[in-house]
Amino acid sequence: MKTFLKILLTALAVILLANILPGVVIDGYISAIIVAIVISLLNMFVRSLLVFFTLPATLVTFGLFLFVINAIIILLADKLVDGFAVSGFLAALFFSILLSIFRSFLFSLLDEDRMNYE
Structure with a gap:
């Protein structure tokens, strides 16, 4: 259930970012869910x-190659x-950075619910 919710939250982030960023286009909600999957x-x-294959480049750039x-x-x-x-x-780079930020924020809301039950 949690995986399904994470996919839906990622799809929501994809839709929001497609509306914000120029150069990123999404056709609809179903496409956003497929993109999230x-x-x-x-x-x-x-x-x-x-x-694994770009580990030397990642180490030389102190992780920025990720x-x-x-x-x-x-x-x-x-x-x-x-x-x-x-x-x-460049659009993919900005999209990936913002998607990571959005996903971290949205997934932290899921973890906050888990901490309330413990």
Whole structure:
């Protein structure tokens, strides 16, 4: 249930960011949910491989190369999902940074509910 709620919150963040950022377009709510699922799957499987293979670049840049990896994940989601478009690398970079911030904030609300029960 918590995973489903996280996907819905990510879809909400995708819709909000598509309305805020120029260069990011989403067709509707269903596309946003599909984008949230695809981004979650890409983060689980592809991101870990990218981090492993680019570990030297990540270490040299003190972790800043992870922003590039996140932008690549967004660009891959753009290619995989119809109804979601990102105009270029910079738009994907800003989108990924803001999406991470939004997701951290929204997911912290979920963890706050868990702390009230303990």
